[in-house]
Amino acid sequence: MTANININPPLRGPTGQRGMHPMRRISLAAGILYVLTFVSIPTLALYKGVKDDAGAFVLGAGSTAAVQWGALSEVIVGLAGIGTAVVLYPVAKRVSQTAALGFVAARLVETCLIFVSVVSLLSITTLRNDVAGTAGTDSASLVTMSHGLVATYNWTFLLSQSLMPVACDLLLGYVLFRSALVPRILPMVAFVGAPLLLASDIAVFFGAYSQVSPIAVLAALPVAVFELSLGIWLITKGFKPTALTAGHP
Numbered sequence: 001m002t003a004n005i006n007i008n009p010p011l012r013g014p015t016g017q018r019g020m021h022p023m024r025r026i027s028l029a030a031g032i033l034y035v036l037t038f039v040s041i042p043t044l045a046l047y048k049g050v051k052d053d054a055g056a057f058v059l060g061a062g063s064t065a066a067v068q069w070g071a072l073s074e075v076i077v078g079l080a081g082i083g084t085a086v087v088l089y090p091v092a093k094r095v096s097q098t099a100a101l102g103f104v105a106a107r108l109v110e111t112c113l114i115f116v117s118v119v120s121l122l123s124i125t126t127l128r129n130d131v132a133g134t135a136g137t138d139s140a141s142l143v144t145m146s147h148g149l150v151a152t153y154n155w156t157f158l159l160s161q162s163l164m165p166v167a168c169d170l171l172l173g174y175v176l177f178r179s180a181l182v183p184r185i186l187p188m189v190a191f192v193g194a195p196l197l198l199a200s201d202i203a204v205f206f207g208a209y210s211q212v213s214p215i216a217v218l219a220a221l222p223v224a225v226f227e228l229s230l231g232i233w234l235i236t237k238g239f240k241p242t243a244l245t246a247g248h249p
Contacts, residue, residue: 023091027238030087034231036080038224039073044212046070050124054150055143057128064125071118077161078111078118085168091239092175099171106167113160120152158211163201165223166194173226181239186230193222 020028046066050057085107092100124146131137173190176182200219204211 021241023241024238026087026091027234030084031231031234031236031238033080033083033087034227034234037077037084037231038228039080040070040077043070043073046073047121050121050146051150051153054124054146058124058142058146059139060128064128067121067125071122074114074118078114081107081114081168082111088172088175091179091181092172095175095179099175103168103171103175106164106171110160110164110168113156113164117153117156117160120149120156124149154211158201158204162197162204162211162220165227166198166201169223169226170194176230182230182233182237186226186233189222189226189229193226197223 047070050067082104085104089100089104092103127142127146131142169190173187173194177184177187177191196219200216203209204216209215
């Protein structure tokens with residue numbers, strides 16, 4: 001069975017000039033959104049204070065701007081993730097309606113979980129700013145709540161930004177490999193990286209090592225390479241400019 005993707009010539013505007021091809025607009029938008037999903041990398045430093053010692057953080061004083069900036073960057077990541085699925089849906093559905101819908105659904109779940117994780121850390125900043133230090137406050141309870149909220153963040157991070165990318169990249173990788181809209185080496189990286197990340201996530205889930213251990217970082221690297229490389233490729237090159245017929249190799 002084959003899937004045909006017809007790329008029509010761009011329409012001429014009132015002045016007779018050719019506008020940007022619709023497929024090029026899609027690839028450019030998707031590429032920019034994929035690159036935007038990497039803006040949360042600084043959260044490793046921005047969240048260090050609250051994650052390393054939530055109790056000291058909630059009872060401390062000073063600005064909580066670092067956590068808030070980190071939270072904002074993760075909100076951007078979540079919205080950009082949904083954007084990639086929505087923008088690519090018209091193209092992906094021509095290859096596989098099931099994979100296209102699955103990609104959108106996986107991105108929605110990923111973003112919902114990201115928002116839950118963001119709320120958990122922002123709640124600690126609220127406890128610090130509005131509750132800690134007031135008369136009658138039970139400091140021990142605040143410390144316990146803060147550690148619980150950090151634990152919530154860690155678990156939702158594992159599900160949202162580590163497990164869900166496995167599903168997202170396998171679904172999108174399937175579409176890209178079948179259609180050959182981009183060099184097939186890119187989805188092949190996803191096919192290699194997704195199982196590695198899944199195995200690592202299972203190991204983290206059962207306590208074999210932490211999410212920030214060298215093994216976990218190395219296991220996540222191929223998926224990160226795939227998504228960043230795809231984003232850069234779509235921005236600089238776009239989809240293949242000819243009519244494509246994609247099927248099983």
